[in-house]
Structures are given as C-alpha cells and as structure tokens.
Amino acid sequence: MSSRRSRSRHSGSSRITDDQINDLVSKLQQLLPEMHSRRSDKKSATKVLQETCNYIRSLHREVDDLSERLSELLENADTTQADLIRSLIMQ
Amino acid sequence: MTMNILPPNSSAIKTRFAVKFIQAMKRLSKRRGMGDRYKRYRATRAAACVSMASAVGPEWAWSRAVLRKIKRRRLLRQFRVSRKRRLIERTTNPRQNLGFGQEEDLRGLVPGGKGMDYCSLLSETAHYITCLQAQVQVMADILHRSSP
Numbered sequence: 001m002s003s004r005r006s007r008s009r010h011s012g013s014s015r016i017t018d019d020q021i022n023d024l025v026s027k028l029q030q031l032l033p034e035m036h037s038r039r040s041d042k043k044s045a046t047k048v049l050q051e052t053c054n055y056i057r058s059l060h061r062e063v064d065d066l067s068e069r070l071s072e073l074l075e076n077a078d079t080t081q082a083d084l085i086r087s088l089i090m091q
Numbered sequence: 092m093t094m095n096i097l098p099p100n101s102s103a104i105k106t107r108f109a110v111k112f113i114q115a116m117k118r119l120s121k122r123r124g125m126g127d128r129y130k131r132y133r134a135t136r137a138a139a140c141v142s143m144a145s146a147v148g149p150e151w152a153w154s155r156a157v158l159r160k161i162k163r164r165r166l167l168r169q170f171r172v173s174r175k176r177r178l179i180e181r182t183t184n185p186r187q188n189l190g191f192g193q194e195e196d197l198r199g200l201v202p203g204g205k206g207m208d209y210c211s212l213l214s215e216t217a218h219y220i221t222c223l224q225a226q227v228q229v230m231a232d233i234l235h236r237s238s239p
Contacts, residue, residue: 016209024213028217031220031221052216053193053196053197053200056200056220056223059223063136063230066139066227066230067136067230068135069234070230071131071136072131073116073120073237074135075131088233088236
C-alpha cells in the first residue's frame, strides 16, 4: 500500500495518511450491496474500487431504465404535480 | 474538506430531489419538440441528474461538476456551436493520468473525478453513491405512483 502514500498529495495543512485512506475504502465497502461474501470480510482496496465501479455502473443503468419509463409520462401530461408531491410527502 | 462521510439526510434530500424533479418533468411536458421518444428519454434522465445535483447543492465537487456541465451544455446550445466542434473540444482536453486501473475507472464514473486528489475521490464517491441510491428510490417511487 506504500504506493498510495507516494501518490497522495499533501493538501494544505492536513497530511493524508494510509489510515485515513483505509478508513475511506472500508466506508466504501460498506456501501456495496452484499453479493458473494459478507460485508465484514475485509477486501483489498483494489477489489473494493473494482466493485464500486461496477456498482456505480449498475446504478447508472437503473437511472437510465427508470428515465426511459418515466419519459413515457411526458406523452400524456395529466398527472398533476401537486398530487404526486403530496403523495410522496405523506408517507 | 471534511473527511467524515455522513450519509446525506435521506428524507430531506429525497424530498428536495422529488420536488425539483417533478417540477422539471412538468416543464418538460409543456416543451415543444418532445415527440421524439429518444429525446424524451434523454431529457428525463438529464432532468433527474440535474435535479439531484441541485438538491445536493455546491458543497460537493461532484454535484458542482454536474451543474457546470449542464450550464456549459446550455450555453453551447444557445450559441449553436456545432456538434462536430463540441466533439473536438472534448477530445483535445488533456487527461490527467493514462492508467488503466480501478482508480482511473472510478475517476471516469464520478462527475468531476478527474480533477480530484485520491482522498477526495474516495469520499466524493461514497456521497455520490448514496445520492444515486436515493435518486433511484425516488424515481422508482414516482414511477409506481404514476402508473394506473
């Protein structure tokens, strides 16, 4: 992991340590959907970044799919805005 | 830059996003030239992403990057810069690193990722993911409530 230290720049007053980076990486790992292994298994940073990229791509695909289906609403605009907002807020 | 990643206040950001997105959709429904199905899809997706970035505000680099991109795109469209010219502008911009690793991939996926130091990239990514999750949840919710 020493390559990380040489790559990170000293920004202003705070020195970026390996510990801080490891902390951030483990926080990312916690965001990943549990698939094959338990989330508590410590993964390598490379693996976490790789799975993070895959996860972001899948989220983008979901947004694409939902956008496509929502865009069909633009054809017939009889859904009133107020009703939608109201129904969302009163949960 | 704060190092701790607080999950965005889920309820607040979802509500802000939902309001902005629905307002944007309403504007889109009144816009002319929305007969093209692909155009409608593109406009809807853009409305969603901009609404989320706007709901997040300027505190995060990724949301600033999204809002800058939209402003630039609108300006270019106003001055009728041709599509060919826009493509040339994009490809001649110098890139920071030509690695093929995961870090490089991540920088390509997170808005504004190319200009961040590694630490910022990691914390911005985490926030970006939580916002994407919220965005997906709200969009799915709106979709289900709009279907008869």
